[in-house]
Amino acid sequence: xxxxxxxxxxxxxxxxxxxxxxxPLTDKFSVCLLSKTTNEDxxxxxxxxxxxxxxxxxxxxxxxxxxxxxxxxxxxxxxLFTDLVTNRCKDExxxxxxxxxxxxxxxxxxxxxxKVAIQSIMSDPNxxxxxxxxxxxxxxxxxxxxxxxxxLQNTLKPNRPG
Numbered sequence: 001x002x003x004x005x006x007x008x009x010x011x012x013x014x015x016x017x018x019x020x021x022x023x024p025l026t027d028k029f030s031v032c033l034l035s036k037t038t039n040e041d042x043x044x045x046x047x048x049x050x051x052x053x054x055x056x057x058x059x060x061x062x063x064x065x066x067x068x069x070x071x072x073x074x075x076x077x078x079x080l081f082t083d084l085v086t087n088r089c090k091d092e093x094x095x096x097x098x099x100x101x102x103x104x105x106x107x108x109x110x111x112x113x114x115k116v117a118i119q120s121i122m123s124d125p126n127x128x129x130x131x132x133x134x135x136x137x138x139x140x141x142x143x144x145x146x147x148x149x150x151x152l153q154n155t156l157k158p159n160r161p162g
Contacts, residue, residue, distance in 0.1 A: 023100040025092070030112040032089035037113065039120075041080055046117035048077040081110075 037045075051073050054063035085093045085106070096105040121127060 023096075023105070025096040025100050026105045026108045029089060029092040029096040029105070029109040032092040033084060033109055033113045034116060036084065036088040037080075042113070042117045042120050044073070044076050044080060045113060046121050048073040049114065049117060050121075 051063075051065045051070050054060060054065055055070075093106070093109075096109065097103055
């Protein structure tokens with residue numbers, strides 16, 4: 001039972017902690033996760049992350065994910081997590097846990113999968129088209145002075161005493 005709660009805590013840390021431990025066995029587990037997950041797995045993981053983020057009060061009104069759909073995503077990712085750790089990457093997970101800081105090493109490896117899932121969302125052409133709409137609303141006149149370079153003649157003076 002203690003191991004179960006530790007795994008649940010690791011899943012919580014997966015989404016909330018910026019600290020990542022990356023030893024060689026954790027790196028090997030990360031490589032296994034990436035090579036043994038399908039595009040469908042990565043999409044499922046990305047949907048789950050989106051659903052989790054959509055529960056934040058500041059963005060909740062932008063999403064229509066029902067409680068039932070959220071539970072389906074939780075179940076799908078729980079199944080994926082279990083399969084990756086106990087089947088597809090069993091040896092890598094076991095070695096990573098046994099020799100590198102215990103269950104906490106799962107966080108580092110799953111952070112890699114999280115980043116790949118986010119990249120898959122962000123690389124979609126429709127996302128790029130939407131994000132480029134920001135350019136229509138930027139004030140180039142106000143931004144130009146910030147991005148222009150100062151004259152080099154004043155910045156390259158030698159630092160010699162009088």
